[in-house]
Amino acid sequence: MNLDRMRRYAETETVDVVVIGTGAGGAPLLARLAAAGLTVVALEAGANRDPATEFVPDEAMSADLYWMNERVSGGKTPEAFGANNSGVGVGGSTLHWGAFVPRADARDLRLKTETGKGEDWPLSFSDLLPYYEEVERFIGVSGPANYPWDADRRYPLPPVKRNAPAQAMIAGCEALGVKASDGPVAVVSEPYAVGGIPARVPCRNCGYCHQGCRNGAKTSMDVTYLPLGLGHGAEIRPNSFVHGFERDRQGRITAVLYRQGEVEKRQRCAAVFLCAGAVETPRLLLVNDLANSSGQVGRNYTAHVATQVWGTFDKPMRMNKGYPSAIITEDMVRPKDADFAGGYLVQSLGVVLQTWSDQVARGRGLWGRDLVRYLDRYNWTAGIGINGESLPSEENRLTLSDEKDATGLPKPLIRYSEGENEARLKRHAVAFMRQVWEAAGASDIWVLERTAHTIGTCRMGTDPDRAVVDPFGRSFDTPNLWICDNSVFPSSLAANPALTIMALSLRAADRFLDRAAPTAVGQA
Amino acid sequence: MQDILNRPADASSNALRALLTSPRIPERLRAELLRRAAPDDPAYEPRALSDAQLDALRALASRILPQDGDEPIDLAARLDAMMAEATGNGWRYEALPSDPDAYRYGLDTLDDLAKALGASRFAGLSGGEQDELLRRVQAGEARGGEGRPRRLDAAQLALWFEEVRSDAVRLFVAHPAIMARLGYSGPLDGHEGGPAFAGFDAVGIGERESFEPLLPGEGAP
Ligand SMILES: Cc1cc2nc3c(=O)[nH]c(=O)nc-3n(C[C@H](O)[C@H](O)[C@H](O)COP(=O)(O)OP(=O)(O)OC[C@H]3O[C@@H](n4cnc5c(N)ncnc54)[C@H](O)[C@@H]3O)c2cc1C
Ligand code: SF4
Numbered sequence: 001m002n003l004d005r006m007r008r009y010a011e012t013e014t015v016d017v018v019v020i021g022t023g024a025g026g027a028p029l030l031a032r033l034a035a036a037g038l039t040v041v042a043l044e045a046g047a048n049r050d051p052a053t054e055f056v057p058d059e060a061m062s063a064d065l066y067w068m069n070e071r072v073s074g075g076k077t078p079e080a081f082g083a084n085n086s087g088v089g090v091g092g093s094t095l096h097w098g099a100f101v102p103r104a105d106a107r108d109l110r111l112k113t114e115t116g117k118g119e120d121w122p123l124s125f126s127d128l129l130p131y132y133e134e135v136e137r138f139i140g141v142s143g144p145a146n147y148p149w150d151a152d153r154r155y156p157l158p159p160v161k162r163n164a165p166a167q168a169m170i171a172g173c174e175a176l177g178v179k180a181s182d183g184p185v186a187v188v189s190e191p192y193a194v195g196g197i198p199a200r201v202p203c204r205n206c207g208y209c210h211q212g213c214r215n216g217a218k219t220s221m222d223v224t225y226l227p228l229g230l231g232h233g234a235e236i237r238p239n240s241f242v243h244g245f246e247r248d249r250q251g252r253i254t255a256v257l258y259r260q261g262e263v264e265k266r267q268r269c270a271a272v273f274l275c276a277g278a279v280e281t282p283r284l285l286l287v288n289d290l291a292n293s294s295g296q297v298g299r300n301y302t303a304h305v306a307t308q309v310w311g312t313f314d315k316p317m318r319m320n321k322g323y324p325s326a327i328i329t330e331d332m333v334r335p336k337d338a339d340f341a342g343g344y345l346v347q348s349l350g351v352v353l354q355t356w357s358d359q360v361a362r363g364r365g366l367w368g369r370d371l372v373r374y375l376d377r378y379n380w381t382a383g384i385g386i387n388g389e390s391l392p393s394e395e396n397r398l399t400l401s402d403e404k405d406a407t408g409l410p411k412p413l414i415r416y417s418e419g420e421n422e423a424r425l426k427r428h429a430v431a432f433m434r435q436v437w438e439a440a441g442a443s444d445i446w447v448l449e450r451t452a453h454t455i456g457t458c459r460m461g462t463d464p465d466r467a468v469v470d471p472f473g474r475s476f477d478t479p480n481l482w483i484c485d486n487s488v489f490p491s492s493l494a495a496n497p498a499l500t501i502m503a504l505s506l507r508a509a510d511r512f513l514d515r516a517a518p519t520a521v522g523q524a
Numbered sequence: 525m526q527d528i529l530n531r532p533a534d535a536s537s538n539a540l541r542a543l544l545t546s547p548r549i550p551e552r553l554r555a556e557l558l559r560r561a562a563p564d565d566p567a568y569e570p571r572a573l574s575d576a577q578l579d580a581l582r583a584l585a586s587r588i589l590p591q592d593g594d595e596p597i598d599l600a601a602r603l604d605a606m607m608a609e610a611t612g613n614g615w616r617y618e619a620l621p622s623d624p625d626a627y628r629y630g631l632d633t634l635d636d637l638a639k640a641l642g643a644s645r646f647a648g649l650s651g652g653e654q655d656e657l658l659r660r661v662q663a664g665e666a667r668g669g670e671g672r673p674r675r676l677d678a679a680q681l682a683l684w685f686e687e688v689r690s691d692a693v694r695l696f697v698a699h700p701a702i703m704a705r706l707g708y709s710g711p712l713d714g715h716e717g718g719p720a721f722a723g724f725d726a727v728g729i730g731e732r733e734s735f736e737p738l739l740p741g742e743g744a745p
Contacts, residue, residue, distance in 0.1 A: 051717060052716070052717030052718035052721075053552075053717060054552075055717060056550050056552050056553040056556075057550070057553065057710050057711055057713050058553055058556065058698070058710075058711065059694070059698075060556075060694065060698050061552070061553065061556055063613070066613075066614050067614055068613070068614045069614070070614065070615060070616060070622075071614065071615040071616075072615070072616060072617075072618050073615050073616070073617055073618060074617070074618030074619070075618075078617055078618065080615065081614050081615035082613045082614030082615050083613070083614070086614065161727055162727075162728065163727040163728065164727065164728055164729040164730075164731075167728055167729050168729065201719050201721075203723075204713075204714065204721050204722065204723020204724070205723050205724045205725065205727050206713035206714065206721070206723040206724060207710070207713070207724070208710070208713065214714070214717030214718070214721050215717060215718055215719060215721040216718075313729070315729050315730040316729075316730055316732070316739050316741075316742065317729060318709060318727075318731075318732070318736070320708065320709060320710040321709070321713075321724045321726075321727040322724070322727035352710050353697050353703065353706070353708050353710055354694050354697055354698055357693045357694065357696070357697045358690045358693060358694050360693070361588075361686075361689035361690050361692070361693040362686050362689060362690045365662065365686075367587065367588040367589075367658070367662075367689055368587060368588065368590060368655065369590060371588065371589065371689075371693065372589060372590060375693075375696075375697065375702075375706065376705075376706060378706050378708065379706065379707055379708070379739055413618065415618070
């Protein structure tokens with residue numbers, strides 16, 4: 001994004017707020033706080049990019065979109081990082097996210113009350129609703145005129161074009177009598193203009209959302225909240241890796257320490273919003289022994305169950321084309337015959353060639369002639385996948401390893417093991433997706449086990465002994481430290497996380513500013 | 525590069541030429557695809573692996589992705605170059621050492637396992653014997669490196685074999701000749717980014733843009 005005319009602050013000036021990280025958590029609050037007249041500086045470890053000239057439709061050439069300092073992944077179901085879930089750069093993971101933006105289901109926020117398992121959130125759906133509506137309007141969400149699972153919901157833009165996997169999922173669900181619909185997608189399907197930022201042009205169906213959108217049709221923070229923040233006088237400093245904090249005798253943070261290349265720098269500030277994502281946020285806290293009197297930092301690391309089912313069709317699908325995951329069903333958020341707590345969302349899937357081939361070689365376990373023959377079928381295949389609840393567990397945990405990475409900090413060690421509830425949910429989902437794909441006419445069906453997203457490690461709550469931050473994101477231990485990113489989630493929810501992160505971000509900013517929440521248009 | 529574009533016209537070089545010269549590819553990607561399409565150096569000297577390890581990796585790569593054509597891609601050399609640049613991919617399994625070391629130890633363990641079968645090294649086994657051994661590796665049953673320094677145990681070997689499959693197949697399908705063979709249209713999504721970005725319009729089942737390669741079974745336009 002263009003940073004040329006940005007306002008700049010001196011490092012010696014005590015700015016009102018330093019925001020660490022410019023992804024889904026950091027960007028909305030940056031804009032909100034700057035709009036309220038505060039002086040705000042964002043420190044971002046990654047580079048600033050020019051999407052139109054730098055992004056290309058090729059996975060190998062897009063590697064610099066991912067957080068590449070090594071993470072060590074253990075446990076019984078170790079999660080893949082890198083391209084799977086961790087972004088770096090001005091815009092964070094939203095540069096290469098999928099932009100699929102379901103709202104959380106109200107029941108998922110009260111899972112413990114409902115089932116005795118998981119955790120309740122220290123807030124209700126009606127707390128989030130006005131923020132969901134505001135975010136959806138501002139970032140430009142495309143979706144159906146009538147959302148089948150919520151009669152009151154309205155999306156600002158009509159759906160994106162259905163690609164071949166989307167058509168197949170619609171056909172399969174129709175045949176089974178399952179409701180399916182165009183999904184809520186943070187991609188503008190028509191020219192879109194909202195106040196405070198440049199107008200955006202519509203999606204061109206290229207299919208390479210995960211390698212960065214080349215025309216800004218996909219919502220990423222660098223085409224939405226970050227330019228809004230800049231317009232209100234915020235500064236964004238790219239290539240600024242935060243590694244430490246200065247504190248006064250009361251434990252309040254007085255300055256943030258960071259490195260630009262080899263140069264050590266220090267920004268004085270009155271408050272900090274730590275928004276570095278659910279791996280780097282807890283790592284920074286653990287390294288600096290900060291905000292952890294509860295001992296909860298790093299605990300309850302969670303990843304969504306993200307199993308996929310793949311099949312081959314009679315007609316060419318060319319699934320590289322089109323927005324990759326256009327269709328949703330929410331019918332399985334609480335399946336009637338479930339033997340597990342929670343549920344899952346299902347979406348159609350087109351995957352581009354290098355990513356798909358990797359999944360085939362790893363996940364289907366093919367090699368030799370079988371692999372070569374199956375790769376030749378690429379243009380006839382399509383997928384369907386879930387995003388499913390994964391219960392928090394104390395044992396699933398991020399700690400510091402004894403190896404150091406290129407930044408000189410200890411590498412994060414993440415141990416993650418799925419439990420019985422996840423295994424049951426997965427069994428149910430695989431059976432369901434198989435049925436849909438068979439009904440859609442797929443043959444040679446196979447299952448890809450995977451997990452997605454990085455969730456938890458600094459959960460919010462009302463009890464300082466069991467949570468790291470309060471229900472708005474403020475640290476119990478360090479009163480001028482706020483955390484706002486995927487790490488504050490007390491549970492995974494079935495919904496993909498980013499819309500909820502953005503909603504929480506605006507809500508945290510309003511709280512910080514001591515403002516009342518806006519009122520919702522739709523009903524809760 | 526001229527060599528690639530001036531080959532005699534047969535179906536596969538026509539498809540490759542069409543991809544590499546398409547007006548719809550972004551120039552940065554075209555330059556990279558031409559680089560990938562350049563023939564491998566037959567005298568390639570390994571930079572991360574030893575000569576013996578490179579031999580084992582060549583044998584392994586040809587079991588993972590057998591290539592029949594007269595110009596097979598030297599996946600082992602490309603993997604070695606990747607290891608030498610070892611920027612990694614942002615994570616690794618706790619159970620494995622860093623990528624380059626996992627390759628070194630894994631390949632040495634394969635040679636050990638081949639010796640236990642009476643061969644001089646992994647590359648000295650017949651194709652069928654190599655496959656048989658790799659099936660045991662994949663199943664986590666290839667014991668031999670247990671407890672030995674700079675070797676992988678059966679569980680580690682299975683994980684590492686997964687890594688090699690993943691690395692090798694990514695390099696394989698990133699090669700423009702393979703994209704062309706599959707009729708892959710991904711790189712053709714538009715020359716320019718920004719408001720002029722072209723993208724695709726025909727995205728439904730069985731729909732094809734005029735500039736996309738015809739697939740087997742599809743009639744000429
Ligand atoms: C491939 C992919 C597809 C996805 N698809 C979807 C989807 O369809 N829908 C959905 O809801 N979610 C999706 N997600 C997840 C979504 O992108 C994340 O949940 C969300 O962006 C997380 O927001 P965050 O603020 O926690 O972290 P991020 O967005 O990752 O932002 C964190 C930022 O902090 C910076 N940072 C970290 N450490 C430091 C430091 N020490 N100093 C300075 N800066 C630092 C990072 O560089 C990064 O820019 C996807 C993610 C990926 C990777
Ligand atoms: S499919 Fe649409 S939103 Fe996604 S990258 Fe392409 S143009 Fe952008």
